[in-house]
Amino acid sequence: MIANSSTTIRFLLASRQCELNSLRYLLQRGELVGKISQLVHMLQRERGTSNMFLCAGEGQFADELSLRERDVAQAQAPLLAQLDTLESQIATSPQASRLFSHVASVIYALSLLPALRQQIRQRKLPLPQAMSFFNDIIRHLLSLVFELTDTAAEPDISRALIAMFSFMQGKEFAGQERAIAAAAFAAGQFSEETRLKLLDLIEHQERCFATFADFADEQHRLRWQQVQTDSQFERLRRIACTGREGFAADSGLRWFALATQRIDAMKQEEDTLAETLMAHCRARIAAAEQASHQQQADIESLMPQPEEEESRYSVFIDNHGWLESGGVRPQLGRSLLTLVQQQSRRLQALDTELAALRETLNERKQIERAKSLLMQHRQLSEEEAYKTLRSMAMNQNKKLVEIAGAMLAVADVFPLLPRE
Amino acid sequence: MIANSSTTIRFLLASRQCELNSLRYLLQRGELVGKISQLVHMLQRERGTSNMFLCAGEGQFADELSLRERDVAQAQAPLLAQLDTLESQIATSPQASRLFSHVASVIYALSLLPALRQQIRQRKLPLPQAMSFFNDIIRHLLSLVFELTDTAAEPDISRALIAMFSFMQGKEFAGQERAIAAAAFAAGQFSEETRLKLLDLIEHQERCFATFADFADEQHRLRWQQVQTDSQFERLRRIACTGREGFAADSGLRWFALATQRIDAMKQEEDTLAETLMAHCRARIAAAEQASHQQQADIESLMPQPEEEESRYSVFIDNHGWLESGGVRPQLGRSLLTLVQQQSRRLQALDTELAALRETLNERKQIERAKSLLMQHRQLSEEEAYKTLRSMAMNQNKKLVEIAGAMLAVADVFPLLPRE
Incomplete structure (x- = not known):
């Protein structure tokens, strides 16, 4: 390989190609994500129905349960099929390693x-555990x-992906709210613990939808605000x-129906978000393909004739600190420089914007990790872990992310509780 | 594809494979980086020698210049050859796109x-421009x-890479110092501008070597401190x-020889850094291969017999909030869970550590970008750009990175100076 215009062009094209590939991959x-959203839904x-099944008398909700199982199977198949194709894309990136681990x-x-369902059917598993x-399966999917x-x-x-993820998280808390209250309505009473849990889940939903609103575009934000x-x-x-008022015997069914209506409306929103996301991707791919063709055309019109010796060009430096070549065929050198600069600046601008986004995301991720650390090592629930972090932050007058970062930094010295 | 132990294992193996690939790629x-270090050196x-050539009388340093050109050609060939193999690794990652653009x-x-050299030989290019x-070629390599x-x-x-990069940057400022002072010694005088420039370059070197010391391991830090x-x-x-004392006519040659000795010593350090880096990589690859074999062996001993039905396992939740399966063949479920958890936790720990590192790096990158923005749009030198940022930060009592971030955020409204 020698360092000349053709080689420069080859690498410009390779850069473009990687960009296109990464968009297609996106x-x-x-x-x-769309398929996961469907399976989670x-x-x-099924979780809600199985809660009703476990609380209600013998023979009730068994058919509904079968229908829900069938729906899950139907949603699971296309997801697994796509994951299957993913496996052939073994890449050199560490992200790929994390992705496969997930x-x-x-x-x-x-x-x-299957084992879980069997035990639910046989009523061998208490409701909270079921x-x-x-929750756990859905947590892994999220x-x-x-x-x-x-x-x-x-x-x-x-x-758009972050908005969608936050929305999915919010919807999951809504789903947990539905399942817990459905069970309590069916059982005929709300314990203090259940009520606090419900309040927590409502708060969590609001926080997630606030994050969604931070990242979603105007159109989706407004749409969501209008959902009454x-x-x-x-x-x-x-x-x-x-827990102050009494309620009718059929309140459980009504609650489940209304909550399901609400969650189904959320699913519709989620579908719109997924469509917008896809449309975004397709538009970007089309634009990148267009730009790639344009670049190709520019390059063909610029390619040096074989009889021209490139070393005959003279060189000078442009106003922006870039090398430039002129001389016998100045338009080649100058246009090539423009192409090299364009690509480099565009990618740099993208990268700067992404770095800022990644920082925001990273903060949220640290909080999530600190939370799951507390859940694992202190046997806390998700809510308790969050509250622990929050009260630590408030007491020390620090940001949540600072506390989370500090906790992750000292994670190694956390004593693991002995297995029971 | 169905969701069972074998599929879980397939993805665990895929995750491992990606990790190994990414290490080999590293x-x-x-x-x-080692080859770039050689070419930069x-x-x-050649830059130093061509400066001496341009300042000295007709016929001097012409042979030395030819030798330097030959050295560059020798260092360039293996780098280009490796870049050539890189091109076949078109990936789906956006990083690959940026890499190819660079x-x-x-x-x-x-x-x-070649054109540059021709003009230097013909003395058509003034020294600062040459x-x-x-500087520009080296800047792109860095x-x-x-x-x-x-x-x-x-x-x-x-x-280790960041330490090496900072060291290379420091060495480059040392190289610029050598070239500028060599020219001034040869010309017989140091202007005010030259002297300020040299002071700047010394300060830059110290800053880079301080960064190097921040990221290098103990051994290299101590080695570097002992270089007298x-x-x-x-x-x-x-x-x-x-510029106060007079100097002998041969001071230029002596300066060049001594500065070269110093820079060669730096190159030796750089080579050691590169060796350590490679050794690091090889050790990590060996460890990952070992772990991968171990994982494979564990998996083989665990694989379910075809006659066993997985749905016959019962399920329970472990102390750490993970699903676990037990029942007919509990050791499979539990060991598989352990494998899944190990992989997931290890990658998560790596990711957390990297995120922190990336943040530090990102701050430095933002400063670099803000600097080059100022260079481009305000026609400032690298030193002037840095000083502008620093004085803005001091005046507003803000961190350098905050100013850099603010500058990048408003980059679009910077008026482009008209081309001359």
Whole structure:
């Protein structure tokens, strides 16, 4: 290989090609997120129904449960099929390694579903445990979405992915709220613990939807603001959270129906978000392909004739500190310089924007990790872990992310609790 | 594809494979950095010699110049050969796109060398311009090193790369100092401008070596501290920077020899750094291969027998919030869980450490970008740009990185100066 115009051009084209590839890859990952959203939705419903099944008398909800299982199977198949194609894309990036590790966790969690269902059917599993199994499977699926979000390289698309992820998280808290209250309505009472848990879940939803609003585009933010909460739903929610009023025997069914209506509306929003995301990706790919063709055309018109010796060009430095060649065929040198500069500046601008985004994201990730550290080592629930972090931050007058960072920094000295 | 133990294992293996690939890729990039270091070293020498050539009388240093050109050619060939193999590794990552864009800039800059040399030989180019051409080529090579540094995924290796990059930057400022002072000694006088420039270059060197010390391991830091500066070199440096004392006619040659000795010692350090980096990579690869074999062996001993139905396992949740399966063949479920968890935790720990490192790096990158923005749009030199940023930071009592960030945020409204 020698250092000349043709080699420069080869690498410019390679840079473009990588960009196009990474956009196409992004589109695939967007599709994957859409499929995960669908599976999560169905698992949420199965969780709610299985809670009702476990609380209600013999023979009730068994058919509904079968329907929900079928829906999950239907949503799971296309996801697994796409994950299967993913495996052939063994890459050299460390992100790929993390991605596959998350996929392994998801598959592992999903592989336990049949056993879980069997035990639910046989009523061998107490409700809180059955529910936390479902929560866990969904948590692994959402972690996979987060990992997919993390590696996006287009600021716009990355923002859309973060908005979508936050929305999915919010919807999951809504799903947990539905499942817990459905069980309590069915059981006929709300314990103090259940009520506090519900209040927590409502707060969590609001926080997630606030993050969604931070990252979503104007259009989706406005759409979401216009989604009215149903007044009947709010009344049942109040009953559930305060536990002061009595309620009719069919309140459980009504709650489940109304909460499902609400969550289905969320799913519709999620689908729109996924569509916008895909449209974004496709538009960017089309633009990049267009730019690539233009670049190709520019290059062909510029290619040096074989008889020209490049060393005959003279050199000078342009106003922006770049080398430039002139002389016998100045237009080649100058245009090539322009192409090299354009590519370099564009990628740099993208990278700067992404770095800022990544910082925001990184803060959220640190908080998530510190939370799961507390969950693991102190046997806390997600809510308790979050509250612990928050109260530490408030007491020390520090930001949540600072406390999370400090906690992760000292993670090694955390004593592991002995296994029971 | 179905969600079961075998599929879980497939993805665990894929995750491992990606990790190994990314380590091997890192080793390649380390080799690339070594080759760039060699080429930069030779270009620095050619720059010094061509400065002496341009200042001295007809017929002097012409042979030395030919030798330096030959050295550059010898260092350039293996680098270009490795870049050539790089091109076949078109990846889906956005980093790859940036990397190729940087390579294009490097190749473009190198392609102008023959024309540059011709004009130097014909004395058609004034010294400052000839020198800034060399500076520019080296700057592009160092940017490529920085890009290679940016994408490393192992915290230790990443730190070693940053240490090496900072050292290379420091050495480049030492090279510029050598070239400028050599020309001034040869010309017989030091202007006010030259003296200020030299003081700047000394300050820059110290800053780079301080960064090097921040990121290098103990061993290299201590080695570097023990490198004594030659007292004769320091005396000539003082003469150059103060301009008060007279100097002998052969001071230029002596300066060049002493500065070259110093820079060669730096190159030796750089070589040791590169060796350590490679050793790091190889050790990590060996460890990862070992772990991968171990994992494979564990998996083989665990694989379910075909007659066993996985859905016959029962499930329970472990103390750390993970799903676990037990029942007929509990050891499979539990061991698989352990494998999934190990992989996930290890990658997460790496990622957390890297995120912190990336933040530090990102701050430095922002400062570099803000500097080059000022250079481009305000026609400032690197030193002036840095000073502008620093004085803005001091006046507003802000950190340098905050000012840099603010500047990048408003980059679009910077008026481009009209081309002359």
